[in-house]
Amino acid sequence: MRTDLVDTTADSSVTEAIITGRPAPRRPRGSTSPAGRVRSVLKHVGLALLALLMLYPLVWMLVASFRPSEDVFTPGLSLEGVTLENYTLGWDALSQPFGRYLLNSALVVLGAIIGNLVSCSLAAYAFARLTFRGSKWMFGLMLLTIMLPLQVIIVPQYIMFNSVGWVNTVLPLIVPKFFATDGFFIFLMIQFIRSLPRELDEAARIDGCGHFRTFTQIILPLMTPALATTAIFTFIWTWNDFFSQVIYLTSPEAYTVQPALRAFIDSQGQSSWGPLFAMSIISILPVFLAFLFGQKYLVRGVATTGLK
Amino acid sequence: MTAPTLPRIPSRPRGRKGIRESLAAYGFLAPWMIGMLAFTLGPVVASFFLSFTKYNLLQPPTWIGTQNYEKMLTDERLQHALGVTLTYVVVAVPFQLVVALGLAMLLDRGMRGMSFYRSAFYLPSMLGSSVAIAVLWRQMFGADGLVNQVLAMFGVEGASWIADPDTALGTLILLHVWTFGSPLVIFLAGLRNIPRMYYEAAQVDGAGPVRRFLSITLPLLSPIIFFNLVLQVIGAFQTFTQAFVVSNGTGGPSDATLFFTLYLYQKAFPGFQMGYASAMAWLLLIIIAAVTALNFWLSKWWVFYED
Numbered sequence: 208m209r210t211d212l213v214d215t216t217a218d219s220s221v222t223e224a225i226i227t228g229r230p231a232p233r234r235p236r237g238s239t240s241p242a243g244r245v246r247s248v249l250k251h252v253g254l255a256l257l258a259l260l261m262l263y264p265l266v267w268m269l270v271a272s273f274r275p276s277e278d279v280f281t282p283g284l285s286l287e288g289v290t291l292e293n294y295t296l297g298w299d300a301l302s303q304p305f306g307r308y309l310l311n312s313a314l315v316v317l318g319a320i321i322g323n324l325v326s327c328s329l330a331a332y333a334f335a336r337l338t339f340r341g342s343k344w345m346f347g348l349m350l351l352t353i354m355l356p357l358q359v360i361i362v363p364q365y366i367m368f369n370s371v372g373w374v375n376t377v378l379p380l381i382v383p384k385f386f387a388t389d390g391f392f393i394f395l396m397i398q399f400i401r402s403l404p405r406e407l408d409e410a411a412r413i414d415g416c417g418h419f420r421t422f423t424q425i426i427l428p429l430m431t432p433a434l435a436t437t438a439i440f441t442f443i444w445t446w447n448d449f450f451s452q453v454i455y456l457t458s459p460e461a462y463t464v465q466p467a468l469r470a471f472i473d474s475q476g477q478s479s480w481g482p483l484f485a486m487s488i489i490s491i492l493p494v495f496l497a498f499l500f501g502q503k504y505l506v507r508g509v510a511t512t513g514l515k
Numbered sequence: 516m517t518a519p520t521l522p523r524i525p526s527r528p529r530g531r532k533g534i535r536e537s538l539a540a541y542g543f544l545a546p547w548m549i550g551m552l553a554f555t556l557g558p559v560v561a562s563f564f565l566s567f568t569k570y571n572l573l574q575p576p577t578w579i580g581t582q583n584y585e586k587m588l589t590d591e592r593l594q595h596a597l598g599v600t601l602t603y604v605v606v607a608v609p610f611q612l613v614v615a616l617g618l619a620m621l622l623d624r625g626m627r628g629m630s631f632y633r634s635a636f637y638l639p640s641m642l643g644s645s646v647a648i649a650v651l652w653r654q655m656f657g658a659d660g661l662v663n664q665v666l667a668m669f670g671v672e673g674a675s676w677i678a679d680p681d682t683a684l685g686t687l688i689l690l691h692v693w694t695f696g697s698p699l700v701i702f703l704a705g706l707r708n709i710p711r712m713y714y715e716a717a718q719v720d721g722a723g724p725v726r727r728f729l730s731i732t733l734p735l736l737s738p739i740i741f742f743n744l745v746l747q748v749i750g751a752f753q754t755f756t757q758a759f760v761v762s763n764g765t766g767g768p769s770d771a772t773l774f775f776t777l778y779l780y781q782k783a784f785p786g787f788q789m790g791y792a793s794a795m796a797w798l799l800l801i802i803i804a805a806v807t808a809l810n811f812w813l814s815k816w817w818v819f820y821e822d
Contacts, residue, residue, distance in 0.1 A: 250621060251628065257618075258635035261693065265642075267661060268651050282664040330547040338533065339540035349547070352555050356753050356803055358779055358796040362789050363561035364554065366572065386550025393547070418539040447645040449756040450776075454784060468646040469760055472653075480654060487647035498641045502634060505641075509700045 272484040279481045294489075297482030300471060302459045305486055308467035311456075312446060312493075315380045315463055319445040320438050322384030323392050327437065328430070330387045331396030332422045336408060353390040357450065365454060375461040380451060384441075392437045395508060399433035400426060436508030439501035443494050464490045566794035571787045583794035593795070595770055596778040597802075599684060603774070604751045604806075607691040612743055615695040616736075619702035620728070633703070637696035648690070649760035653677055656686040677761060680771035687757055687772060698743045705739040706732070734819040741818045745810050752803050755780070775799055 271279050273289045298305045333339070334346055368379040387393060403426065411421045427434075449465045456466050468490055471483055498505070541548075566583055570576035587593055622632055642648050655661040658675035666673040676682045713731050722730065755776040758766065764781070766773025779799070783792035 254618075254621065254628075254632055258632060261639055262635055264651055264655055264661065265638075268654075280659060280661075280664070282661060282668070326546040326550070329543045333540040333543035337536050337540040337543070339537035342540070345544070348551070352551070354749055354803075354807070355555070355559070356749075356796070356799055358753065358776055359562050359800050360555060360558035362565065362783055362793050362796065363558035365783075366561075366789065367558070369572065383550060383554045385546065386554060387547035388550045388554050418536075418543070422543070443641050447642075449644070449646055449759070450780075453759075454780075465646045465756075468650065472650065472760065473763065483650055484654075487650045491642050491645055491647045494641055494645065495638070498638060502637070505637075506633070506700055506704075509697070509704065 268484050269488055272481065272488050274481065276479075276481045279484070293481035293485035296479070297471075297486040297489075300479070300482055300486075301462075301467060301474065303462070305467065305489065307460070308462050308464045309489070311377065311461065312463040312465075315377050315452070316442055316445045318377065318381030319384045320441045322381060323387075323389055323437055323441045324434055326385050326387035327389060327392040328396055328427065328434065329422075330393045331400055332418075332426055334393065335397045335400035336405075336426070337418065349390045349393055352388075353394065361451065361454065368455065374455055375458045377456075377461075379455045380445075380448075389441075392441070395436060396430065396433050399430050403429050432504060432507060435501065435504040439497055439504050440508065442497050442501075446494055446497075562793045562796060565790050566797050568790045570789040572789060573787075576790065579790070583791050584798075586791065587794060587798060592770065592773065593775075593778060596766070596773045596775045599771070599773055600752060600754075600775040603684060603688060603691075603754065604748055607688040608744065608747045608751050610688065611692045611695045612698055612740065612747065614692055615698040615743075616702055616740065618695070619699055619706055620732070622699075622703060633696075633700065636699055640694040640696035643690065643694035644756055646756065646760050649757045652686060652690055652757070653761050656682075678768055680769040683761070683768055683771040687754075687761065690757055691751065691754075698747065701739060701743055702736065705736050709735045735821070737818045738820060741810070741814050745807060748806060748810065749803055752776075752799065752806075 267282075267284060270284050270286055271281075272293050273286060273291070274281070275288055275290050275292065278287075279293075301308075330349075334342065334349070364379070365374070368374055373379050373382075407429070408421045408425050411425045416424065447465065449469070452463050453466045453469065456462055459467075459470065462470065468483075468486060471486060565576060567578060567580060568576035569579050569582075618636065622629060639648075653660075656676035657663075658678065660676075662676065663673035674682065676686050709732065713735075714727055717727050717731060753776055754774055758772040758774045758777050759780070762768070762772045762777075764777075766777050766781070775795070776799070779792050779795045782788045782795065786792075
């Protein structure tokens with residue numbers, strides 16, 4: 208341990224280890240000296256305070272959403288008289304019950320996840336494992352589109368989808384996903400497939416598997432972590448996406464959760480924060496759950512691509 | 516080092532087997548190719564064409580040459596929106612990255628409670644772009660919001676941060692900083708890949724913590740810092756939701772949160788000035804490309820690649 212290299216004070220456990228021939232017990236880091244221990248405690252206090260500061264607004268909104276309307280804005284986290292009034296009021300505040308918007312969002316998210324999983328994994332297999340004419344520039348093109356601002360293509364896309372009557376349906380939000388338009392996920396999957404040993408698919412090829420079977424029987428089962436990362440990121444980003452949803456979904460029956468919440472602000476003004484908070488909490492709950500159960504895959508996905 | 520290395524793409528195939536493999540590859544890539552043409556390249560070309568036209572969706576587009584671009588030169592709101600966006604990018608992105616890097620330095624040591632802290636700091640990045648958080652921000656920084664109530668406990672009377680043109684943009688910058696978790700997670704992954712022996716050797720040679728940070732951590736992490744910087748800048752130029760919700764789609768107060776994308780949206784969707792909006796989108800693309808190129812050029816002086 209590096210602390211032992213500079214620490215001139217005699218370390219009795221090491222001495223003991225030398226005498227007895229048994230390995231020295233590992234000491235927890237940061238507790239080598241009283242000063243180090245104080246520093247460690249200070250660090251934890253600081254970090255905990257920062258975590259508290261960051262999460263406090265969220266917890267506060269959660270608590271406030273259960274308060275009767277007259278004391279929604281109490282600053283602390285006290286809760287006298289839990290009521291579901293905000294939830295029942297908020298649920299029916301717009302022309303459709305809020306469940307409708309949740310369902311619409313769920314539909315968009317489900318479609319986007321399936322689309323991304325299927326189309327991006329197909330493309331990623333070709334880029335990662337097959338040799339073909341034009342592979343280099345196609346790969347370059349794919350990387351470039353990751354950086355292309357959505358604003359450049361949204362206007363013509365809108366015109367196109369408008370002309371086929373898809374505005375106010377979920378189709379503009381789902382159909383492109385089946386054509387691997389999210390280059391980011393192709394990139395993530397390529398990185399993952401390349402970390403798999405090539406011998407596996409070569410063995411399958413020798414056994415007479417075609418490329419499609421090699422892909423479905425060998426590669427796809429092995430890349431489930433990358434698929435999970437893709438699914439969770441797609442879930443969270445699509446659920447939160449506001450820009451394209453507010454553009455394509457303008458009639459209240461077609462609203463997903465995000466445009467619905469924004470319509471809520473418009474229709475109620477400042478007066479009904481309680482119900483607005485309640486619906487806000489409902490709207491972030493699915494993302495929170497996805498985060499809670501999928502965090503491992505999110506962190507791993509971030510680490511393998513180095514991307515956001 | 517873990518700088519995101521691009522995978523090496525196999526070179527040109529040969530022989531009949533090569534042709535077969537090429538055909539298989541095109542099969543796998545067929546959805547991507549169709550998508551690329553129909554939903555990306557097609558619209559890019561169309562957008563370029565539209566930027567030279569006047570088009571309101573009802574009548575067919577009429578060619579007006581470079582008038583849209585000329586109009587941008589005299590559009591004061593557009594220039595103001597550009598200023599707002601640049602201010603946001605220049606302040607919010609470095610601010611967020613410095614916070615993320617500082618915390619990554621504190622967290623990297625296999626310390627106790629690591630996974631708790633990481634979750635606590637990462638969660639806001641997952642929620643930050645949602646309307647719900649913008650709702651929360653509106654309340655928090657409103658005249659009788661959470662922030663002012665806390666300030667009042669200390670006897671400070673706060674302003675209405677959202678309604679004041681001087682502070683409205685600041686609240687959105689804070690919101691961006693609040694989502695420092697995603698670069699933090701990338702930094703943590705990067706720090707874990709710096710061999711510990713470098714630090715041990717430096718310590719033997721008598722290097723203090725500051726010296727170790729400047730001479731080991733910073734150079735070895737610089738490719739990852741650079742990568743985060745490039746991506747965050749590109750993302751920050753496209754900020755939309757928070758400004759839209761906080762200002763009710765107006766970009767107010769007094770255009771203080773009129774982001775470029777918000778102005779573009781106003782022109783295109785309530786305004787149906789599709790030609791002008793397309794020209795604006797191209798200006799945005801050019802600015803982002805130029806800033807990214809500048810970033811890459813500047814990286815020669817501060818980004819350090821091993822080998």
